[in-house]
Amino acid sequence: MKPVKVGICGLGTVGGGTFNVLQRNAEEIARRAGRAIEVTHIATRAPNPACDVGDSVQVCDDALALASNPDIDIIVELIGGYDMALKIVMEAIANGKHVVTANKALIAVHGNEIFAAAREKGVMVAYEASVAGGIPIIKALREGLAANRVQWVAGIINGTGNFILTEMRDKGRTFDDVLAEAQALGYAEADPTFDVEGIDAAHKLTILASIAFGIPLQFDKAYTEGITKLTTADVNYAEAFGYRIKHLGIARRTEQGVELRVHPTLIPEDRLLANVHGVMNAVMVNGDAVGSTLYYGAGAGAEPTASAVVADIIDVARAVSCDPDTRVPHLAFRSEALSDLPVLPVGEVETAYYLRLHAQDRPGVLARVASILSERGINIESIMQKDVEEQDGLVPIIILTHRVREQRMNDAIAAMEALDEVSSPLMRIRVEQLN
Ligand SMILES: NC(=O)C1=CN([C@@H]2O[C@H](COP(=O)(O)OP(=O)(O)OC[C@H]3O[C@@H](n4cnc5c(N)ncnc54)[C@H](O)[C@@H]3O)[C@@H](O)[C@H]2O)C=CC1
Ligand SMILES: N[C@@H](CC=O)C(=O)O
Numbered sequence: 469m470k471p472v473k474v475g476i477c478g479l480g481t482v483g484g485g486t487f488n489v490l491q492r493n494a495e496e497i498a499r500r501a502g503r504a505i506e507v508t509h510i511a512t513r514a515p516n517p518a519c520d521v522g523d524s525v526q527v528c529d530d531a532l533a534l535a536s537n538p539d540i541d542i543i544v545e546l547i548g549g550y551d552m553a554l555k556i557v558m559e560a561i562a563n564g565k566h567v568v569t570a571n572k573a574l575i576a577v578h579g580n581e582i583f584a585a586a587r588e589k590g591v592m593v594a595y596e597a598s599v600a601g602g603i604p605i606i607k608a609l610r611e612g613l614a615a616n617r618v619q620w621v622a623g624i625i626n627g628t629g630n631f632i633l634t635e636m637r638d639k640g641r642t643f644d645d646v647l648a649e650a651q652a653l654g655y656a657e658a659d660p661t662f663d664v665e666g667i668d669a670a671h672k673l674t675i676l677a678s679i680a681f682g683i684p685l686q687f688d689k690a691y692t693e694g695i696t697k698l699t700t701a702d703v704n705y706a707e708a709f710g711y712r713i714k715h716l717g718i719a720r721r722t723e724q725g726v727e728l729r730v731h732p733t734l735i736p737e738d739r740l741l742a743n744v745h746g747v748m749n750a751v752m753v754n755g756d757a758v759g760s761t762l763y764y765g766a767g768a769g770a771e772p773t774a775s776a777v778v779a780d781i782i783d784v785a786r787a788v789s790c791d792p793d794t795r796v797p798h799l800a801f802r803s804e805a806l807s808d809l810p811v812l813p814v815g816e817v818e819t820a821y822y823l824r825l826h827a828q829d830r831p832g833v834l835a836r837v838a839s840i841l842s843e844r845g846i847n848i849e850s851i852m853q854k855d856v857e858e859q860d861g862l863v864p865i866i867i868l869t870h871r872v873r874e875q876r877m878n879d880a881i882a883a884m885e886a887l888d889e890v891s892s893p894l895m896r897i898r899v900e901q902l903n
């Protein structure tokens with residue numbers, strides 16, 4: 469069979485890793501794909517010192533030109549961002565080329581339009597690397613778990629954020645110091661606020677929810693909260709109650725609709741997800757037939773991510789000659805069978821809560837706080853008042869509650885913050901048992 473010709477757009481962390489893995493494992497990859505996979509063109513703005521591109525590859529700086537080059541079969545988009553990446557992908561599809569991308573921002577925000585264009589042209593758009601880097605979670609959800617009605621998906625899906633939380637907790641390093649290291653290691657997004665404010669995780673969760681529940685991509689409806697407000701004190705208090713704080717993406721199907729939320733979360737310290745450290749990611753999927761399953765691996769970095777990109781290239785190379793109607797649908801469910809199950813506003817989500825407030829050390833304060841909660845039907849699981857003064861003579865009170873709908877908790881928090889003896893704002897972190 470003729471070799472498959474690949475054009476790589478972007479030779480940065482992931483592009484460089486992809487080129488190197490394709491070269492190093494070329495023989496083994498050809499044995500799996502049934503034909504050789506050749507990188508014939510690369511478009512990049514800067515050379516990558518980690519790649520020896522040689523003379524046989526044509527290198528240019530015009531990525532859009534690759535998308536219309538008739539000599540290329542598969543365009544691998546590894547530039548990132550929305551604008552140029554969208555142009556390249558749509559141009560490639562218009563020219564009948566298959567596309568492989570690691571760009572979760574692009575898929576989460578423009579995926580519906582991209583997949584519609586790809587269906588029209590009968591081409592594939594593969595995006596395994598876009599969620600949880602090297603973990604084959606898209607494959608697992610779209611194919612391995614296809615028998616199941618998926619109930620929920622919960623995961624640590626941003627390597628940079630988990631690396632920061634781990635280093636802060638284990639080594640007492642500062643947030644900014646660890647973030648700078650994550651950037652130097654190539655883990656972080658071009659704009660690292662995407663990592664630390666939960667936007668990157670929300671992109672990935674949007675994709676996971678679509679393929680788990682068969683709904684269109686709806687990034688604009690995801691609730692997103694980052695890790696920048698977490699303090700070492702919260703990490704320590706959580707541990708005193710037997711919990712760890714992880715930045716989770718959670719998508720859950722309920723009778724009313726789909727919860728789609730990214731936020732710091734307390735989880736019991738003995739859960740597997742509580743023990744995922746550093747740049748590692750893990751995604752737990754609960755299906756009605758299989759129960760809970762867990763997928764673990766490196767969520768970022770050159771070769772772990774390249775592992776997913778190259779697997780997609782191999783899949784595309786194998787399926788090129790298939791009838792497009794027999795291929796796995798882009799969003800796992802056939803496009804005409806996607807459901808209109810709504811994404812729920814976060815006010816309708818029900819979780820337990822960790823609350824940390826600072827109050828004057830006077831008799832009756834604790835009772836007033838407790839009655840605000842009980843008047844709203846919110847049960848207290850545990851309460852801890854520290855006798856150390858932390859903030860302007862105020863002492864911390866930490867409360868764990870039972871499960872309650874978020875809008876009711878918002879009302880209780882507003883009432884607590886209105887008390888003269890309590891400083892505002894108080895800290896709230898959602899708690900999940902994940903069982
Ligand atoms: N770094 C990681 O660990 C992971 C990254 N991703 C995604 O992979 C994509 C690429 O990320 P990185 O490799 O980290 O980025 P990077 O910044 O290291 O590389 C981007 C490359 O694109 C090139 N480029 C940018 N605009 C261009 C243009 N208009 N024409 C030609 N070349 C252009 C740059 O010269 C650079 O070589 C992004 O969508 C990112 O979200 C996904 C999973 C993991
Ligand atoms: N910036 C992302 C890269 C992979 O998707 C992360 O840190 O997880």
Ligand code: NA
Nearest residue numbers: 596599601603
């Ligand atoms: Na993946």
